[in-house]
Amino acid sequence: MRLLHVISELDPKIGGTSQAVRTIIEGLSQLDVINEVVSLDDPNAPFLGDITFVIHATGPGKTPWKIAPKFIPWLAENLHTYDVVIVHGLWHYHTYAIYKVWSYLKVNKPALYLMPHGMLDPWFQRAAGRKLKAIRNWLFWKFTEQNIINRGDGLLFTCETEKIVSRESFSPYAPKAEKVVGLGVESPPNFAVRMEEEFRRKCNGLTGEFLLFLGRINIKKGVDLLIKAYLDLKTKGVQLPRLVIAGPGLDSPFGQSVLKLASIDKDIVFPGMLSGDAKWGAFYKCDAFILPSHQENFGIAVVEALACSKPVLISDQVNIWREINTEKAGIVENDTESGVNKMLKQWMNMSAEQKKQMGLNANTAFHTHFTISRASGKMINAISQAIPTSN
Structure with a gap:
């Protein structure tokens, strides 16, 4: 299986989603999955030198939305060569761009999943001090995000609670599938x-x-x-x-x-x-x-x-x-x-x-x-079901 991970930023300084993607790739690689990443990172970013998997950095993304002019052309040229695409996170240019290119593909169309990593949690819409961001998210939902969520092949969640609370924030919310795949963490080194x-x-x-x-x-x-x-x-x-x-x-x-x-x-x-x-x-x-x-x-x-x-x-x-x-x-x-x-x-x-x-x-x-092997097995079972037979 050839799998493309799409993320706004893989820079380890942002933690969270960036770290999760690295862990997911580590686990899936042990199951003979070919993992690649495309991101909106600056191709000259120093952290790229430490990465052991293939990453296509098409940025740097500009403006708070992380617009990268080279991103859509890269997708148009390469997206059809993958079996599955997992989009990580929301609210940036990468979700708009990937859906735009994917929706126009007529042949060799890969399965498309979104892994929100908690970004649909209602807390972000209700928390004090986030009123302007909550309005911004509603606008993004209306014009871009609902497309990939409701028309892609499904959503992937790290736990049951995330799946449940993600239904509360936006409408219309009607993903084709909601799959809890978990998230593994590498075993710690022995104490010294x-x-x-x-x-x-x-x-x-x-x-x-x-x-x-x-x-x-x-x-x-x-x-x-x-x-x-x-x-x-x-x-x-x-x-x-x-x-x-x-x-x-x-x-x-x-x-x-x-x-x-x-x-x-x-x-x-x-x-x-x-x-x-x-x-x-x-x-x-x-x-x-x-x-x-x-x-x-x-x-x-x-x-x-x-x-x-x-x-x-x-x-x-x-x-x-x-x-x-x-x-x-x-x-x-x-x-x-x-x-x-x-x-x-x-x-x-x-x-x-x-x-x-x-x-x-x-x-x-x-x-x-929470082991990597357990989460990787669940991920493979979830995404394999939507791989087009023609691929």
Whole structure:
């Protein structure tokens, strides 16, 4: 099978969808699928030198919509040579362009799927501060996005919750198929002492127990709720471990407000973005991972924590919460300050044996639901059904 992945940007700095596409390609390549990517990235971007698969960078995309004049000509010349096309993400030029070229093909027309990666979540249309973007999305839906969603071969979702909530935001919404294919995460490297040493060094020699938040310092992630709940419990005499909040974004206005909020407590540590050994050291040595996000389509960091046998304390807006609950691999509460407060208190009231068992359950959850091989198998089964026989 020859498969084309279409994405606005594959730059690893944007995380999320970019990382997901790389993981999907890794898994499918092990099943003898030929994967290629076409994107709106600048062909001179430095990160392209580290990529091991074929990527056609047709950008740079200009304007917020990421218009790239070379993109449609490339599609017109090459699209018919693929068996399946998966379009990743919405709201940029790539969805408009791919549908335009695909709809005009008369022969050798590949199967066309869209993987929204959470971008149809109603949170984006309802959240305070996003009114103008919500209006923009409605306009895009009316003139472009509904075409690929309702006339392509179907939608691919990372989990059941994403499929359910994606039906709420826009109409007419009538995809030909809705398939939950999951999303795999690579098994972590085995623990090595250097990982702990690198993590502790990033945290200025931090010692003892700690809870870990690892992700962008962004209002969507509920970081402010976490800090407020943490401080509130400590003022009430609850003995909490230290709190490590790791990730990029501290230089943003929201990041600065978070630093100010936490400045009264030296037990809240901000090491910045962690990667490599430092990241794995954080996962392996934390007591639990915590993410009280207002919207999280999948949560790669959540799954990485599970893979390291760490319980996860998450909000019910992290779309894989059902799987976490089913396997008893963590604690799930709502995405409010009181919800985070309850989450932390419940964790602190658990015995050492209960916490140990939850860690074992976390590893079981990873192997049951979130391995690359499992997700790749489901993806192949889903997209193979629509491959035209003439191809």
